Amino acid sequence: MKPRSSCSVNHGAPAVAVILAVVWCCLSSVARSQSSDSCSGSLAGVGKLIPFDTSNLTCLDAWSSENFVVRYASSGGTWSFVLSAPDKGGYVAVGFSPDGAMVGSSAVAGWSSGNGVGGVVKQYKLGGTSSGSCPPDQGSLTLVAKNTLVVAQSSRIYVAFQFTAPQPTPYLIYAVGPSNTKPSSGNYLAQHRTYTSAAVNYVAGTTSSAGGGFDTKKWHGAMAGLGWGVLMPVGIALARYFKKHDPFWFYAHISVQGVGFVLGVAGIVAGFKLSDDAPGADTHKALGITILVFGCLQVLAFLARPDKSSKVRRYWNWYHHYVGRAAVACAAVNIFIGLHIAHEGNATRVAYGIFLAVLALIAVFLEVKLWRRSR
Numbered sequence: 001m002k003p004r005s006s007c008s009v010n011h012g013a014p015a016v017a018v019i020l021a022v023v024w025c026c027l028s029s030v031a032r033s034q035s036s037d038s039c040s041g042s043l044a045g046v047g048k049l050i051p052f053d054t055s056n057l058t059c060l061d062a063w064s065s066e067n068f069v070v071r072y073a074s075s076g077g078t079w080s081f082v083l084s085a086p087d088k089g090g091y092v093a094v095g096f097s098p099d100g101a102m103v104g105s106s107a108v109a110g111w112s113s114g115n116g117v118g119g120v121v122k123q124y125k126l127g128g129t130s131s132g133s134c135p136p137d138q139g140s141l142t143l144v145a146k147n148t149l150v151v152a153q154s155s156r157i158y159v160a161f162q163f164t165a166p167q168p169t170p171y172l173i174y175a176v177g178p179s180n181t182k183p184s185s186g187n188y189l190a191q192h193r194t195y196t197s198a199a200v201n202y203v204a205g206t207t208s209s210a211g212g213g214f215d216t217k218k219w220h221g222a223m224a225g226l227g228w229g230v231l232m233p234v235g236i237a238l239a240r241y242f243k244k245h246d247p248f249w250f251y252a253h254i255s256v257q258g259v260g261f262v263l264g265v266a267g268i269v270a271g272f273k274l275s276d277d278a279p280g281a282d283t284h285k286a287l288g289i290t291i292l293v294f295g296c297l298q299v300l301a302f303l304a305r306p307d308k309s310s311k312v313r314r315y316w317n318w319y320h321h322y323v324g325r326a327a328v329a330c331a332a333v334n335i336f337i338g339l340h341i342a343h344e345g346n347a348t349r350v351a352y353g354i355f356l357a358v359l360a361l362i363a364v365f366l367e368v369k370l371w372r373r374s375r
Contacts, residue, residue: 058205087157090177100171106139110159112152119150136187224267228331231260241366287334294327
């Protein structure tokens with residue numbers, strides 16, 4: 001039995017209805033073909049309007065769900081890009097990111113002003129998640145003057161631009177603005193409707209999705225922050241203020257510290273995979289390595305701890321206590337440095353600051369109780 005096409009009609013229906021259905025099907029097919037683009041096609045007439053050579057561009061079917069197509073080429077340190085996407089009345093954008101994260105990257109966004117040549121192309125510095133933290137006409141790309149262009153044709157928008165660089169960043173980010181919404185006065189972009197990211201091999205002309213995968217930077221921050229910045233200080237408090245509940249304090253202490261150490265090490269290992277040249281990154285990495293060394297020393301100290309009756313137990317206690325406290329203090333500082341590098345909003349920093357403040361107040365309260373009990 002032959003499969004029924006999406007344009008099939010009921011032959012028992014009135015003749016007028018059949019004709020209307022056929023006409024509607026044909027118009028829909030034409031509209032779909034006009035608004036689509038792929039690497040099997042060419043820029044054809046659009047390429048003639050672009051102010052640079054488009055005859056030898058490498059093509060990527062960049063984002064199939066949104067029908068984004070990216071074409072690029074390099075010549076003498078100048079990179080040419082043409083972004084093609086359905087024109088839904090908003091902006092389309094491509095960002096250049098060193099690690100796949102949107103915040104901290106530079107993007108080129110364009111939107112049309114009607115059919116034909118005409119529209120706006122601007123570079124944006126993506127400094128945060130809000131519209132106000134993404135100022136126009138800023139960013140790390142060195143755009144070639146007068147070689148940016150927007151062409152709207154056949155229900156698609158083509159954003160063409162050039163910039164000079166030895167090599168683009170290894171990740172591209174694609175974003176779509178709200179439908180039928182042009183950027184406001186000042187050309188600040190409204191929050192994107194949807195976006196994705198992909199790793200690109202510019203030499204081979206291949207791409208691999210990174211939008212829904214493992215976000216190394218977020219997992220690095222989450223695991224290292226929870227391990228070193230939250231569980232470790234809680235474990236120290238258990239050992240210092242709950243010794244009268246023996247042996248509960250000991251097993252609670254080593255359990256919390258053990259989980260914190262594993263998470264912290266996993267976070268630091270994830271951090272080694274990141275390549276970030278942002279201000280403070282070297283300090284952040286150096287502190288992370290220092291904290292890792294302190295943590296490993298604590299594990300070795302636990303395995304080599306002397307008996308309580310030993311004469312050296314007193315010195316071992318001093319070493320164990322102060323190295324642990326130094327590790328936690330460095331971790332707290334490093335967490336704030338990491339949040340700054342990641343361009344996290346003030347809410348995250350305030351939340352962690354409140355946690356530290358509450359923990360400090362509890363520690364003062366318990367310290368007073370401990371002092372009074374010792375008296």
